[in-house]
Amino acid sequence: MRGIGFELTVAVRFLREGRFQSLLIIIGVAAGVAVVAYISALITGLQQNTLNKTLGAQAHVVLTPLEERVTPVLPRAAGEVPFSDLQPRAQRLRSLSNWPLVLDGLEGRPGVAAVSPQVAGSGLAQRGEATRAVAVAGVDIERYERVINLRTKLVAGTLRLSPGEAIAGVTLASDLGVRVGDRITLTTGTSGTRSEVLRLTGLVDLGVRELNRRTLLVPLRTGQTLFDLPGGATQIDVTLTDVWAAQGLARQLAQQLPYKVESWQDTNSQLVSALNAQSVSTTIIRVVVMLVVVLGIASVLVVSVVQKQREIGILRAMGATRGQVLRIFLLQGALVGGLGSVAGVGLAVGLVSLFTRFVRGADGAPLFDITLQPAMALQIAAIALVAGVLAAVAPARRASRMDPAQAIRT
Amino acid sequence: MTQSKDGAAAGDALVSMRGIRKSYNAGRPTEAEVLHGIDLDLARGEFVALIGPSGSGKSTLLNLLGLLERPSVGSYTLAGTAAQDLDDDGLTRMRRETLGFVFQFHHLLPAFSALENVTLPALARDGRITPAVRERGRSLLASVGLAAAMDRKPPELSGGMQQRVAIARSLVLEPAFVLADEPTGNLDTASSDDVFKLLRHSHAEAGISFLIVTHDPRLAARCDRIIELVDGRVASDGPPALASTADRV
Numbered sequence: 001m002r003g004i005g006f007e008l009t010v011a012v013r014f015l016r017e018g019r020f021q022s023l024l025i026i027i028g029v030a031a032g033v034a035v036v037a038y039i040s041a042l043i044t045g046l047q048q049n050t051l052n053k054t055l056g057a058q059a060h061v062v063l064t065p066l067e068e069r070v071t072p073v074l075p076r077a078a079g080e081v082p083f084s085d086l087q088p089r090a091q092r093l094r095s096l097s098n099w100p101l102v103l104d105g106l107e108g109r110p111g112v113a114a115v116s117p118q119v120a121g122s123g124l125a126q127r128g129e130a131t132r133a134v135a136v137a138g139v140d141i142e143r144y145e146r147v148i149n150l151r152t153k154l155v156a157g158t159l160r161l162s163p164g165e166a167i168a169g170v171t172l173a174s175d176l177g178v179r180v181g182d183r184i185t186l187t188t189g190t191s192g193t194r195s196e197v198l199r200l201t202g203l204v205d206l207g208v209r210e211l212n213r214r215t216l217l218v219p220l221r222t223g224q225t226l227f228d229l230p231g232g233a234t235q236i237d238v239t240l241t242d243v244w245a246a247q248g249l250a251r252q253l254a255q256q257l258p259y260k261v262e263s264w265q266d267t268n269s270q271l272v273s274a275l276n277a278q279s280v281s282t283t284i285i286r287v288v289v290m291l292v293v294v295l296g297i298a299s300v301l302v303v304s305v306v307q308k309q310r311e312i313g314i315l316r317a318m319g320a321t322r323g324q325v326l327r328i329f330l331l332q333g334a335l336v337g338g339l340g341s342v343a344g345v346g347l348a349v350g351l352v353s354l355f356t357r358f359v360r361g362a363d364g365a366p367l368f369d370i371t372l373q374p375a376m377a378l379q380i381a382a383i384a385l386v387a388g389v390l391a392a393v394a395p396a397r398r399a400s401r402m403d404p405a406q407a408i409r410t
Numbered sequence: 411m412t413q414s415k416d417g418a419a420a421g422d423a424l425v426s427m428r429g430i431r432k433s434y435n436a437g438r439p440t441e442a443e444v445l446h447g448i449d450l451d452l453a454r455g456e457f458v459a460l461i462g463p464s465g466s467g468k469s470t471l472l473n474l475l476g477l478l479e480r481p482s483v484g485s486y487t488l489a490g491t492a493a494q495d496l497d498d499d500g501l502t503r504m505r506r507e508t509l510g511f512v513f514q515f516h517h518l519l520p521a522f523s524a525l526e527n528v529t530l531p532a533l534a535r536d537g538r539i540t541p542a543v544r545e546r547g548r549s550l551l552a553s554v555g556l557a558a559a560m561d562r563k564p565p566e567l568s569g570g571m572q573q574r575v576a577i578a579r580s581l582v583l584e585p586a587f588v589l590a591d592e593p594t595g596n597l598d599t600a601s602s603d604d605v606f607k608l609l610r611h612s613h614a615e616a617g618i619s620f621l622i623v624t625h626d627p628r629l630a631a632r633c634d635r636i637i638e639l640v641d642g643r644v645a646s647d648g649p650p651a652l653a654s655t656a657d658r659v
Contacts, residue, residue, distance in 0.1 A: 003537040013521035314517045317478060318531040318579070319506025321499050405478040408513060409469075 004331070007324055010315070011331035018304060022336065025300045029340020029384060030347055032293040036286050037348030037372055037380045042355070043282045045370030047275055051243060054271055055264055057206040059116075059147050059237030060246040062267075063102070063259045065094045093121050095232025096259060106238055111249070113241045114146035117233035119223035123188040125168075125216060127176040134172060134216040136186065138223010141167075147239045150204060156180050157202030161219045166198035169212035170205045179203075186216065188226040196226060290387050297336050297391035301329055305399045312399050313407025322400040329396030330389055337388020341381035348372055423487075424587055424619050425452035425475065430484035432470050444470045446642045448484070452621065454586065457613050459630035460623045462639035468623045469591060471639065475621065476509055476589045477501045489586055506535055510580030510618075514592035518564040518572055518579075524551060525560040528579045535583065543582070550578035554608055570601030577608055587619045588612075594629060606632065 015022040068089045096102065099117055106115045119138035124131055137144075141161040145151055150159055155170055157180035166184070168176075178184055180200050187195040198218060206212055224230055240246055243264070250263035265272045305312070312325055352372050361367050430448040435441045444467045452458060462468050473479040474486065477493055486493040489508050496504060518527045528547040529539050536543075551560050554574035564572050573593060580588050590609065594602035606629055613620050622633065630636050631650045638646040 005537040006533045009533060013519070017521040310517060311519050314511075314513075314519065315530075315534065316502070317476065317505065317511045318534060319502060319583075320534045321502045323499075324534060403479070405473040408478070408517065 004327060006320070007327040007331055010328045011335060014304065014308060014311075014328070015332055015335060018307070021300055021304070025296055025336055026340045026343065028296045029293050029336060029388070030343035032289045032296075033341050033344025033380055033384045034347035034351060036289050036383075037345055037377060038351045038355075039282055039285055040376055040380065041348065041352050041370050041372040043278055044373075044376070045368055047278060049368035050271065050275070053207050054268055055243060056153070057148055057208055057211050058264060058267075060240045060243055060264050061238040061250050061253070062262050063096065063236040063238070063253065063257065064234065064262075065096055066258060066260050067091060068094075093227050093229065093234055095119075095229045095234060096236065099233045099236060102257060102259075103236060106236065109249075111240050111242060111245055112238060114143065114239040116140060116143035116147045116237045117220065118144070118235050118237055119220060119227055119229055119232060120234050121188060121223070121227045123186050123216070123226065125172065125176060126185045126187065127178050127182070130176045132172060132175050133214070134186070135214045136188065136216050136218060136223060136226065138218050138220045138226070140220045141217070144217070144237070147237045148206075153204045153206055155203050155205045157200065160201045161217065162201075163219055163222060164196070164198060165201045165219065167202040167204055167217040168200055169215040170203045171209060171212040172214065172216065173200065173203050175213065186218070186226065194226050194228070196222060198222075290383060293337075293340070293384060294387045294391040297333055297388050298394060300336070301332060301392050301395035302398075304332070305329065305395045308399075309402065309407045312402050313404045313409075316402070316404035317408060325402075326396045326400035329399050330392045333388040333390075333392025333396070334385060335388075337385045337391070338381075340388070341384040344384065345372070345377045345381055348377070422454055423451060424454045424456070424489055425450060426485075426487040427451070427474075428485045430471075430474060430481045430486065432467070432474060432479070433482045436482065443482075444642050445474075445481075448642075448644060450637070450644065452587075452619060454619055455613075455617045456619050456621075457610070457634045458619075458621045459633035459636045460621055460639065461625070461627075461630050461636060462645070466639040467642040468639055472589055472591055472621070472623050475587075476511060477505050506531065506583065508586050510583070510585035510588040512573070512576045512580045512588065512590035512593045514595045518575055520564050523561045523563055524556060524567065524571075524575045527564070527575055528582050531579065531583050547578070547582060550581055551575070553611075554578050555604075568601075570597050570604060573597060573601070573605050574608060577605065577612070581612055581616070581618070584616065585618060587621070590620065590622045592623055592625065594624070594626060602626070602629070 068091060070087065070089050103115055103117055106112055116139060121136050123134055123136045125134045139161070141150075141159060145159055157167070159167070161167060166186070168178070168184075173179065176184060178200055180203060183197055183199050185195055185197050187193060204215070206215060218226070220233075224232055227234070238249070240249065246263035247265045250261045250266065253259070254261040315325060349372055352370055355370055356366055359367055427448055427450040430445055430450075431443060432445040433441055433443040448471065460468055460471065470479070474481055477488070480494070488504065491504060493501065493504070519530065522530060525544070525547050528550055529543050532543040533539055548557075548560060551557060554577055556571060556574055556578070559567060559571060564575070567575065573596075577593070580590075593609065594605050597605060609620055609622065610632070612618060622629070624630055634649060636646070636648065636650055637644060
């Protein structure tokens, strides 16, 4: 086995011989790789941060009862223009049918991280003179904690919901002027007025001001009583191990169950569009930068082939095969791509660390977490390496096809 | 047909060319035939000069002999192998195993030291330099008087020194046949003499066949056989004293 000792030796010498030219193109590749790696890290960090903030306080898939519809008495004939108008039905609070069975079924599904039933409705929270409209969620706190990771959002008190207890959003507590241990009165308005006095056991910061202003968590059973749904649940929250699997699961469940099933993508379509637009922009930037890198390497190697014509002729005369000459130039492309990648990834790590150190919010904390994942760095470096080899293909083929006699004469 | 006068005495056949023609720009209005039916035989161990005026086809014949180009018509057998039957890789292998080249302008690789230039053909063949090859490179450079300049790069060497490195390189794989294109054409008289002596010495030592293209009549006269090419045809072929135009070149 001959190996590539000859090709590698000549490739390295050729690059060293045109030192300035080689250095410039390696810097060019490094700059390209650094831009791609930095932009990728930045956009990934930004998207992750946005997703965390958005999904931090909501389930990935939510199952609710199907909307009640008005059914026309007579079916409409083809081509008939109706004069009647259908009044949409008021949606009353209803329980999901057979929800405990569905809950068990969902728990056993692969990819499902947590499932939690909930009775959700609206009410009025009162404390002295202060009254606030609230979104009441009757939950099993242990299950619900797993769905939205409530423990990390607790800012005061404990995560405990015994009968007669409640957990409130921080802004709601402040609006009502209450602290952990204080009592509030919760009134709900369905089927006559029901009210309950609840003692606050904890305050949570859900990351969204409106949620913090309106959220009041109560025990599931209290919720069922307050909304007159004994043993019922108005929705099931599902959290997945992979957030991006939510849409697929929602579609499957919608076909299997008589429920309305919505994924977080359905309820945040604008966010998904924005994330997609960001991803497309990042891909365009990546492709354009890599194209520039490829063209840069190719142009340098094309010039090198012309400059080295005579040397190529001599190498061929002394017994180098066309394949060896081809590999000499492919290796030059790979070396330039490889060295540029290493330098570029180093540069990107520096840029990321500069961003983390100097770009901060008004409170002095980093805006969001941005890190260059090793897998991402490796992927970008590998792409640059392949780009280097691809860039070298045309010049290398040209060199290998050179007629040795003619090359020596030049 | 032109035959080597003392071919039989010098050993078995190394080169046999029959009816070689070479045209450039074939099929175009600018088509030009440079060689018009060359028959040539060389025996192993010969030391031959190839002379002729500019444009007579010397370099083309050298390229054909060196397997750097293919003839348009005719057959060429080198060391028992018919060149026309070989593909490009076969020709390359044949060049590597049988031939050595010395070019007029040294044609060393400037990025490599003298020793590395000499051992480069072995590196191309084996993918690595063995200690034995390195030692052979050193001894060849020492034999051409460059023991002290092995690590110097070509730009740091004089023209004569560079040509001596090129000679050492042509010999490193112990070829059967060395083709030298104006090896002294770019050198002063003293260096020219040195280089020629070196070629003769290698010939005497290793029994390698040499074909030297030259414009220098003094040099040609010191070869064993002179082939004169005029207008793409062999005009004369024989030992120096018998070559009809040798004294005039």
